[in-house]
Amino acid sequence: MFTTRPTLQGTFGMVSTTHWLASQSAMAVLESGGNAFDAAVAAGFVLHVAEPHLNGPGGEVPALLAPAGGPVRVLCGQGPAPAGASIEHYTGLGLDEVPGSGPLAAAVPGAFDAWMLLLRDHGTKPLADVLSYAIGYAEAGHAPVEALGEAVAQVRELFTSEWRASAALYLPGGRPPEPGRLFRNPALAATWRRLLKESGAAGGSRERRIDAARRVWREGFIADALLRTAACPARDTSGERHASTLTGDDLVAYRARYEEPxxxxxxxxxxxxxxxxxxxxxxxxxxxxxxxxxxxxxxxxxxxxxxxxxxxxxxxxxxxxxxxxxxxxxxxxxxxxxxxxxxxxxxxxxxxxxxxxxxxxxxxxxxxxxxxxxxxxxxxxxLGPADGDTCHLDIVDRWGNMISATPSGGWLQSNPVVPELGFPLGTRLQMAWLEPGLPNSLTPGRRPRTTLxxxxxxxxxxxxxxxxxxxxxxxxxxxxxxxxxxxxxxxxxxxxxxxxxxxxxxxxxxxxxxxxxxxxxxxxxxxxxxxxxxxxxxxxxxxxxxxxxxxxxxxxxxxxxxxxxxxxxxxxxxxxxxxxxxxxxx
Structure with a gap:
């Protein structure tokens, strides 16, 4: 039967992702001796750079992993509703639905901690190694796909009139990213470089430095910047300006976790x-x-x-x-x-x-x-300013380790960019209902049901x-x-x-x-x-x-x-x- 491409076959390692840069970065990790889980983390962070209209560090990621010789586990990187995200809070603002964009739709971000947990427990590489690919593309630039520019063009008016930090990043010179012109995100590269410097100062084992990076995310400069932007009311799909319910306690309390499939x-x-x-x-x-x-x-x-x-x-x-x-x-x-x-x-x-x-x-x-x-x-x-989609990656290595992961959320269209960090929060709370008594009712501390x-x-x-x-x-x-x-x-x-x-x-x-x-x-x-x-x-x-x-x-x-x-x-x-x-x- 005719197919557009052959089914690839080999014995060393195989990668499939929704963007060629992520695929090749993951393969480079395998070639350097890393396993499927090292490669998945590298690919995940490259997807944040190459497909920011489809996912970001402030979003979420569920994964299914099968370590060689071990049981299949679910890695849940879906953050819950913040403690202040009650139905009463939203209806008290005159809403009958969670907005499809803006700070009020933000769950506790889960992607970063999930990637770190995966790398710590199942990877072999230092964090600096797997982040180097994303830092390189954010710093030196990459050729954007057409859809990235189309996504920015769709929300140009919102960015220029309301979400000014987003306009500064995604409308350089007043123009959306275009194929053939390198697009850079220096703030994101600087975020990861500072994260590596601060977590590296913890010293000790590879695992200890990864845990230090997790603390920087939820308690350090990243948390501070996320909370400053979240507290600023921003226009959302309701037509009004709202602030997030996210607090420092929410960030400190969150941990990605493993579950049975x-x-x-x-x-x-x-x-x-x-x-x-x-x-x-x-x-x-x-x-x-x-x-x-x-x-x-x-x-x-x-x-x-x-x-x-x-x-x-x-x-x-x-x-x-x-x-x-x-x-x-x-x-x-x-x-x-x-x-x-x-x-x-x-x-x-x-x-x-x-x-x-x-x-x-x-x-x-x-x-x-x-x-x-x-x-x-x-x-x-x-959804106007809330349009977004998702990424995916699958990897298997020569030792038999296998992973399937679906990163999403934290889209550039979802929330204003945090200027110091180079990425926005997500909008996963829009999945929950403001009607009490449903299995997917908005509930503080509970995860909104995800499509991922x-x-x-x-x-x-x-x-x-x-x-x-x-x-x-x-x-x-x-x-x-x-x-x-x-x-x-x-x-x-x-x-x-x-x-x-x-x-x-x-x-x-x-x-x-x-x-x-x-x-x-x-x-x-x-x-x-x-x-x-x-x-x-x-x-x-x-x-x-x-x-x-x-x-x-x-x-x-x-x-x-x-x-x-x-x-x-x-x-x-x-x-x-x-x-x-x-x-x-x-």
Whole structure:
């Protein structure tokens, strides 16, 4: 089968990320003797520089890691709501939703501490080594992708009239970053150089210096600068100016942490995801809802997958979150999903139909209504100054260490840049509801439910496949189709056809409240790539799907790496959509 690129194969190491600079930086770490976790941290910090419209140090990152010979663990780099971020505080300001941008939408930043914890516990390199790539690109400059300049142009008026520190960084000479002209972030480079100097003064072991860097972040000059900017009211999507609830106590109290993954067995595979503080288990529910037989590539296949996905996402909306107990065992049980599967008929459903695990009564948020939705088929929300997306990376090394991570948040569009640091806070609190009593209600000290959802799959108990994608609510829809395409297709050169699975025509539906402000919903809306073909598209329309035909390469931005446990053969592939994701390896 023709693919845009080959599936890479080798035995030394494989990297796939959403930007070529991150991919090659990670590969350079592997070449210098580092392991997959060293390489992941280096790539993560390069992504902050190369894709600041998609992620930043003030955002968050969940990861799934499989150390060679050890158990799969979840690394949670999703910060909670600050102690002062109560529903009463927001409604007292006259708000019925958390703004989609600005200081009031900021959770406690989690990405930095998570990367440091990963490096300390599972890496081998000094912090200075893995930060050197990001410092180099921030200081000497890099050639920006078109999307970076487009993102800045979208918020030019906001930057020049309100967020002046952002304008100073991202509109040098009054112009957005452009391809072919080097773009620099000297403040960010200076931040990391000072961090290295202060943490290095702690002396002692590599681990001690990394812990010192964590203290600098939450208690030192970085914390001071974050809090100064957070305390300054800034205009957000409400049209008003608000300050953050973030305090020094919130920063001091936060620690990234490890958790057990949630798993589901399907056709000899064990798929691992983060818990229901993320949307991760929705991928597992979609697998549990599939019938035994699937005829891939047919309109019947697309219809069945989409209708099952609607049921799983309805359960996500009713049951997932960090603010209440989640009946996860029941939601993933064979009996529950067998009963749910009977709801899949021959025609498309426009209803949001959550189930009743353990006989419990589902409760959905009061939705703001169709008059406040965004245009269907766009994939990510259109939120004016809050537009943003996500990055992803997957790495496997010659020793068998494997990691999948999805950094996001802290976008340049999300909050004013902290002038001394060169990056802004994030806006993850926009995912939470200001309605009490929901599993995803805004709750001090609890994590807003995130769409970030890396994946790792085992076969025979051995980690074999790491994969993921940007894309908000679409992530676990695109990942489901990729996973099915990868494991059900015939092998290529004796291994998984990763590139063929990534290149296959993809789709997404929007029959549930979106996770981002203003929580848009479009019952029955289904967006497909035109490559699906006219006959299939018309067959789906006859079944009642409200089909929007997107561009031929518009759905999904997947990365993937794999390892054959028997032979040690490594492989990798990356998404051609967007023209910036690359896999490298040997």
């Amino acid at each position: 949630v798993t589901h067995d399907w056709h000899g595979w064990t798929v691992c995801k983060a818990g229901p503080w993320s949307q991760g288990p929705v991928l597992l529910q979609q697998l549990a809802l599939l019938p035994e037989e699937l005829d891939m590539g047919t309109p019947e296949y697309v219809h069945t997958v989409v209708e099952g996905s609607k049921l799983a996402f309805a359960d996500r909306e009713a049951w997932y979150g960090d603010a209440a107990e989640v009946p996860l065992r029941a939601l993933l049980s064979r009996e529950y999903n067998a009963a749910r599967r009977t709801l899949i008929g021959d025609t498309a459903s426009d209803e949001l139909r959550p189930g009743s695990p353990e006989g419990r009564t589902p409760r959905l948020p009061e939705h703001p209504g169709a008059d406040r939705t965004v245009a269907p088929g766009t994939g990510m929300p259109s 959802t890396p994946s790792l799959a085992l076969r025979g108990g051995e980690p074999v496949l790491a994969f993921g994608t940007p894309g908000g609510d679409q992530q676990d829809q695109w990942q489901l189709h990729f996973f099915l395409a990868a494991v059900l297709r015939p092998p290529v050169r004796g291994g998984l056809d990763l590139q063929g699975a990534i290149d296959a025509p993809n789709w997404h539906h929007e029959s549930f409240p979106g996770s981002f402000h203003p929580h848009a919903v479009h019952p029955g809306a289904l967006t497909v790539e035109s490559r699906l073909g006219e006959a299939a598209i018309e067959a789906l329309r006859r079944r009642g799907h409200k089909v929007t035909v997107g561009g031929p390469w518009s759905e999904g931005r997947l990365c993937a790496v794999a390892r054959d446990a028997e032979t040690g053969l490594l492989s990798a592939a990356a998404n051609p959509r967007g023209m910036q994701g690359y896999a490298v390896g040997r």
